[in-house]
Amino acid sequence: MRSAGAEGAREQGGTRDRITLAGTVVAMEEIERLVLESLEGLGASYEMIRIDPDLADTAAFCGHYGYALEESANAILVASRKPEGRHALCLALATTRLDVNHAVRDLLAVRKLSFASPEVTKEVTGMEIGGVTPFGAPEDLPILVDARIPVLKRCIVGGGGRAMKVLVDPEVFTRMHGVRVVEGLAG
Numbered sequence: 001m002r003s004a005g006a007e008g009a010r011e012q013g014g015t016r017d018r019i020t021l022a023g024t025v026v027a028m029e030e031i032e033r034l035v036l037e038s039l040e041g042l043g044a045s046y047e048m049i050r051i052d053p054d055l056a057d058t059a060a061f062c063g064h065y066g067y068a069l070e071e072s073a074n075a076i077l078v079a080s081r082k083p084e085g086r087h088a089l090c091l092a093l094a095t096t097r098l099d100v101n102h103a104v105r106d107l108l109a110v111r112k113l114s115f116a117s118p119e120v121t122k123e124v125t126g127m128e129i130g131g132v133t134p135f136g137a138p139e140d141l142p143i144l145v146d147a148r149i150p151v152l153k154r155c156i157v158g159g160g161g162r163a164m165k166v167l168v169d170p171e172v173f174t175r176m177h178g179v180r181v182v183e184g185l186a187g
Contacts, residue, residue, distance in 0.1 A: 031126050031160035034136035042135075042176060045169040053162035056130030058094045061156075061165065069094040072156040073149055073170075075132040077121045078104055081112040087124050088142040091134055091149060091157070091173070092186035103185050107144060126160075133158040133166065134176065145173045146185040 028036075039046050055064045062069050072094040080086035086108055092098045105113045118129045125137055134143045134157070149155055155170040173179050 029161045029163075031131075031136060032164050034126075035133055035160040035164070035166065038135040039166065039168070039172075042172050044135075044172040047167045048159065049156075049165045049167060051163060051165055053130075056158075056162035056165075062094070067156050071152055071154055073146075074098075075134060075158055077116040077124055077132065078108075078113050079116040079120055079124075080108060080110040081114060083110060086110055087116065087120075088144055089125065089132070089134060089137055090185060091143065091145045093146060093148055096146065096148070096186035098186045099184065103182065104144065107180075107182065108142075127158065128162055130162040131158040131160050131164065133160055134173070134179065135166065136160055139178060141178065143176070143179045144185055145179055145181045147181050147183045148186075150174050150181055 036048065049065070051061060051065065055061050058069070058072050058074055061067065062072055070093065073091050074094055076090050076092065076098055078088050078090055078100060088104065088108055090098050090104060098104065100113055100115065116124065121127065121129060121132060124141065125132055127133065134145070137143060150170050150173045152170050155168055157166050157168060159166045174181060
């Protein structure tokens with residue numbers, strides 16, 4: 001794996017409006033730039049993967065592009081209902097189910113909790129379902145990572161938008177600001 005500096009070349013005055021991948025200039029969305037800046041700022045080992053946005057959902061992505069579900073993680077925003085207004089971004093392996101009703105609810109110290117709607121997810125993170133990732137998430141948003149993820153050799157996560165995924169060395173989650181690695185977050 002490598003950083004975007006090795007993967008893509010900056011254009012337009014040093015911004016990430018476009019990058020060059022395999023000789024092709026690719027336009028980038030603002031959220032994708034934020035994700036790559038976050039990864040670079042962390043010194044993470046990663047590769048950016050451009051994908052068909054219609055294949056962004058985990059099962060479709062893995063099936064089409066040949067990645068294992070066991071190395072894929074879903075970033076899911078949860079929202080409290082009692083009290084209202086508390087959010088957390090949870091990262092769980094695609095082969096597991098997030099324990100929203102016990103583990104996450106207890107960690108957030110709320111009475112009722114549910115998965116955030118696509119609209120709330122976009123409002124809170126700036127990201128669309130199928131592209132949600134801890135990288136580039138708002139600094140004040142708590143991030144909970146299932147303890148099985150940092151010990152993997154590599155992990156596929158969203159890239160901010162539906163047209164990008166990131167293959168990352170998941171040790172980075174152990175040193176990210178605002179991240180809490182949790183045993184039993186998912187089962």
